[in-house]
Amino acid sequence: MLRTLIKGLFPGLMHRIENESRSWMMQCRKCGHETSVWDYGGMRYRGLGPVYRLGRCRGCHRVSMLRVYQREDSAKR
Ligand SMILES: [Zn+2]
Incomplete structure (x- = not known):
């Protein structure tokens, strides 16, 4: 629901959040x-x-407990 809200208000920001979230x-x-x-x-x-x-x-x-970490390949970009 939060995603839908952000996507509607800030489509560009949502794209960045999606890219970043996929690297985590x-x-x-x-x-x-x-x-x-x-x-x-x-x-x-x-x-x-x-x-x-x-x-x-x-x-x-x-x-x-799920460990949250950033993938190394994406951290270099
Ligand atoms: Zn498991």
Whole structure:
């Protein structure tokens, strides 16, 4: 819902947030499954937000602390 709001008001900003969110990954500490913050339904922009967040892993389907980190390949751009 927040995404839709931002997209309607600031389409250019939304594009940047999407690109940045896709470069941030969330990794399950239990099984190591990774998904991008964007695919998880979240947003991350300019390094704001928690480094760890509690969530349900899409790999093992358990609630776990998911480590949020930026992919190295995108950090170099
Ligand atoms: Zn997992």
